[in-house]
Amino acid sequence: MTRCRLCGSATLASVVDLGATPPCESFLAADQLDEPEPAYPLHLRVCTDCWLAQIPPLITPEETFKEYAYFSSYSTSWVEHARTFVTDAVQRLALGPDAFVVEVASNDGYLLRHVVDRGIRCLGIEPSVNVGATAREAGVPTLTEFLSPDTGSAVRAEHGPADLVVANNVYAHIPDVVGFTQGLRALVADDGWVSIEVQHLLTLIEENQYDTIYHEHFQYYTVAAAIRALASGGLALVDVELLPTHGGSVRLWARPAEVAGEPSGQVADVLAREKAAGLQELSGYTEFSARVAKVRRDLLQFLIEAAERGETVVGYGAPGKGNTLLNHCGIRPDLLAYTVDRNPYKHGRFTPGTRIPILPPEQIAADKPDYVLVLPWNLRAELVEQLSYVGDWGGRLVFPIPELSIVEVKA
Structure with missing residues (x-):
C-alpha cells in the first residue's frame, strides 16, 4: 500500500502487522484439505493526514x-x-x-x-x-x-x-x-x-x-x-x-x-x-502492537497448559474474527479439537488456514469438554446465557479478548 484510499496521502504509518492469513470467510470443504490456500498480508496502517486506518485491498469484494x-x-x-x-x-x-x-x-x-x-x-x-x-x-x-x-x-x-x-x-x-x-x-x-x-x-x-x-x-x-x-x-x-x-x-x-x-x-x-x-x-497507535502480542501469548499459554493437563478445549462459533485470532496465534486441532456454529452452512467445513473442524452446537453437550473458547466474544452476554449448560459438568467458558478471561457458568 502506497497511498491512502480516502485522501491519497502517501504518509501511512504501521499500526500492527498480523502476518499473512487466508480470507476469513473462506471455509474449506473436506475435499479441499489437500489443496493449497492463498494467504494475504494483514497489515494495518493509518494515514497520518486524514487518520483513516486501512489494510491493502489485496482481495476484491x-x-x-x-x-x-x-x-x-x-x-x-x-x-x-x-x-x-x-x-x-x-x-x-x-x-x-x-x-x-x-x-x-x-x-x-x-x-x-x-x-x-x-x-x-x-x-x-x-x-x-x-x-x-x-x-x-x-x-x-x-x-x-x-x-x-x-x-x-x-x-x-x-x-x-x-x-x-x-x-x-x-x-x-x-x-x-x-x-x-x-x-x-x-x-x-x-x-x-x-x-x-x-x-x-x-x-x-x-x-x-x-x-x-x-x-x-x-x-x-x-x-x-x-x-x-x-x-x-x-x-x-x-x-x-x-x-x-x-x-x-x-x-x-x-x-x-x-x-x-x-x-x-x-x-x-x-x-x-x-x-x-x-x-x-x-x-x-504506538503501543497497540505490543498489547496484541500479549493476547496471543496469554491464549497460547492457556491452551498449551490445558493440553499438558489432559484437559479438553473446544470452540464456540466460527466468525470471521475468530479466524484472524486462530491464524495469528497458530492454533491447530491439537490445541482446539473443533469449534461449533449455529449456521448449518458451516457444518462439515474447516476454518481457513488453521483447518479446525466446524460441527453443530449439540456436539458440546455430547462431549462435555473442560473449556469452551468463545470466538464471537462480542456476544458475551448472549452466549454466557446460551452456554450456561456447560456448567452442568463443571465446564468453563474462555474469552480471549480484551484479555484472557475464564468464566464459570451455572445452568
Missing part, C-alpha cells in the same frame, strides 16, 4: 461476497438490535406508510423484515447470491448487486428516492470508499437520512480487538475519519450514537450536505474523546 457464509439472523441479539433500530428510526424520522427504506448489504433480511412487518415499502441491496435468496424467501425484496453510484442512481430511478438508507457493518467492507459514499448519496432523498453502523476504531484500539482486523474490513473509522469519508460523497454528519455492538460501534446519522445543518453536541463529545486518546496523532 467480488471474491468474498458473491457466495457468503455469514447469515445475520443466526445471532438472536443482532436480530433484536435490528428490531430496536427500526422501531426507533420509524419514530425518530416519522416514517409513515408512504416512506421508502433501503438497506445496503441487507444480508438475509434480518433488519428489513421488521420494516416489512410495519407495512413500509423497502428494498435490500445485497451482493451475496445465497443470502439474498434467503431474504427473498422471507418476503424481503432484495436486489443482488454491489452498491456503486450507478446502482444507486438506477434504484432511485426505478423506486424513487429513499427516506432512509441503512448501511450496517458494510462501510468498512468496501475498498472504494468514495464511490460507495456517492452511491449512498444517489439513493437518499435530498431531504432524507443515512444511518451507518461501523466498528469504532477507538474501542478497537482501547480493548485490543485486533481480531476484527481481516481482509473483508478494508478500513477502520474514527468519527473524525468518517466525517471526511462522508463528505467525499456529498453527505454530512448530523449525529452519532455509541453502541455496544461488535465490541464497540458508532451509528452515524448523516444527511445530504445541503440540508444537514450543524452537528449535534454528541459529535463534538466523541471527537474530543478520540483526540484525548491520541487517535489524531501517532501516539495513540
Whole structure:
C-alpha cells in the first residue's frame, strides 16, 4: 500500500502487522484439505493526514461476497438490535406508510423484515447470491448487486428516492470508499437520512480487538475519519450514537450536505474523546502492537497448559474474527479439537488456514469438554446465557479478548 484510499496521502504509518492469513470467510470443504490456500498480508496502517486506518485491498469484494457464509439472523441479539433500530428510526424520522427504506448489504433480511412487518415499502441491496435468496424467501425484496453510484442512481430511478438508507457493518467492507459514499448519496432523498453502523476504531484500539482486523474490513473509522469519508460523497454528519455492538460501534446519522445543518453536541463529545486518546496523532497507535502480542501469548499459554493437563478445549462459533485470532496465534486441532456454529452452512467445513473442524452446537453437550473458547466474544452476554449448560459438568467458558478471561457458568 502506497497511498491512502480516502485522501491519497502517501504518509501511512504501521499500526500492527498480523502476518499473512487466508480470507476469513473462506471455509474449506473436506475435499479441499489437500489443496493449497492463498494467504494475504494483514497489515494495518493509518494515514497520518486524514487518520483513516486501512489494510491493502489485496482481495476484491467480488471474491468474498458473491457466495457468503455469514447469515445475520443466526445471532438472536443482532436480530433484536435490528428490531430496536427500526422501531426507533420509524419514530425518530416519522416514517409513515408512504416512506421508502433501503438497506445496503441487507444480508438475509434480518433488519428489513421488521420494516416489512410495519407495512413500509423497502428494498435490500445485497451482493451475496445465497443470502439474498434467503431474504427473498422471507418476503424481503432484495436486489443482488454491489452498491456503486450507478446502482444507486438506477434504484432511485426505478423506486424513487429513499427516506432512509441503512448501511450496517458494510462501510468498512468496501475498498472504494468514495464511490460507495456517492452511491449512498444517489439513493437518499435530498431531504432524507443515512444511518451507518461501523466498528469504532477507538474501542478497537482501547480493548485490543485486533481480531476484527481481516481482509473483508478494508478500513477502520474514527468519527473524525468518517466525517471526511462522508463528505467525499456529498453527505454530512448530523449525529452519532455509541453502541455496544461488535465490541464497540458508532451509528452515524448523516444527511445530504445541503440540508444537514450543524452537528449535534454528541459529535463534538466523541471527537474530543478520540483526540484525548491520541487517535489524531501517532501516539495513540504506538503501543497497540505490543498489547496484541500479549493476547496471543496469554491464549497460547492457556491452551498449551490445558493440553499438558489432559484437559479438553473446544470452540464456540466460527466468525470471521475468530479466524484472524486462530491464524495469528497458530492454533491447530491439537490445541482446539473443533469449534461449533449455529449456521448449518458451516457444518462439515474447516476454518481457513488453521483447518479446525466446524460441527453443530449439540456436539458440546455430547462431549462435555473442560473449556469452551468463545470466538464471537462480542456476544458475551448472549452466549454466557446460551452456554450456561456447560456448567452442568463443571465446564468453563474462555474469552480471549480484551484479555484472557475464564468464566464459570451455572445452568
